[in-house]
């Protein structure tokens with residue numbers, strides 16, 4: 001029997017892909033190894049969004065091959081189809097596996113394995129869920145948008161969506177097994193379609209399944225968030241009061257150069273509508289808005305950056321993932337001059353981080369003295385329980401409850417707020 005180990009970089013979609021790889025390998029008699037150095041097969045699910053994640057892959061592959069040259073190294077994810085990456089580490093990688101070819105992995109590794117699993121589409125392969133109470137459910141893969149800085153359309157190919165019946169079946173199974181949180185995931189969930197079912201209808205169908213569970217979804221593209229979807233966010237009681245969608249820049253010219261296909265005003269209008277639908281249907285919790293933003297895109301002047309600052313101040317995000325632009329090989333912006341210095345990118349990142357801290361803290365003050373439901377995830381290094389609210393706020397639970405809380409809902413009274421987290425004590429626990 002062969003052993004395997006998977007290391008995952010990057011987004012939740014990669015995490016969901018790794019879960020499917022695990023199941024596929026175990027179905028084919030592979031056993032999980034203790035760590036990357038003890039595995040016969042090491043699979044690296046890679047991310048090409050940031051240079052730092054890419055560098056970590058080079059160093060990992062180097063270390064593993066140095067320690068154990070017989071390890072079969074498999075590279076999947078964003079970097080698997082990049083010519084420059086292939087040539088840089090070709091001597092250390094045994095198999096390059098675009099993720100849509102997942103089901104060809106076993107024959108590629110070892111043709112003597114009996115009973116290989118055959119499936120047409122890799123998303124039809126069941127995953128081995130990492131968590132026992134929260135699961136990513138991919139509803140599709142790939143992207144048609146070609147934002148000028150992004151490798152995803154090249155790495156994952158064009159959009160392809162799973163049949164709604166298959167998604168519903170997977171979610172039904174999760175609920176039956178006691179899962180409390182289902183996260184529908186695709187590069188662009190709003191573009192989902194399967195026959196006559198669009199994302200709004202899919203969301204409503206999942207919401208109608210019986211059981212006490214929460215629904216989240218990532219990622220949403222601002223150009224595709226329809227009024228119908230916003231209304232559904234309010235009406236579907238199980239859908240959490242949290243929307244994550246990427247602003248990327250608050251300047252219209254930069255947005256055009258990024259090929260994002262919306263304006264800053266459109267983005268802000270969506271935020272307004274989402275918050276207002278939240279107030280109408282779910283007055284218990286304010287709708288949380290989180291985002292991604294890139295600073296130092298080619299040609300971004302100080303004045304253009306100040307437009308992002310303006311949107312940041314006006315929107316009052318609950319969380320933002322701020323990244324410094326780095327050119328990704330093969331993308332349209334790779335041809336543009338990366339002309340904002342490293343120091344200036346860092347300065348811009350710091351400016352936005354500071355605004356985020358302020359707005360998030362002000363938003364968090366709403367929770368003070370309130371009792372809110374929390375899905376408890378586990379213990380931190382200090383041994384304290386922690387979890388998330390429906391609005392995706394991290395909550396530290398102080399005091400030492402004796403029960404095992406992981407995977408259950410708790411009602412937590414919030415008695416302290418920080419910039420990016422809350423703190424409170426548990427009043428009640430329920431399944």
Ligand code: SF4
Pocket residue numbers: 143144145146147150151152153187188221
């Ligand atoms: S929408 Fe843009 S940023 Fe998102 S995956 Fe597609 S190309 Fe990349």
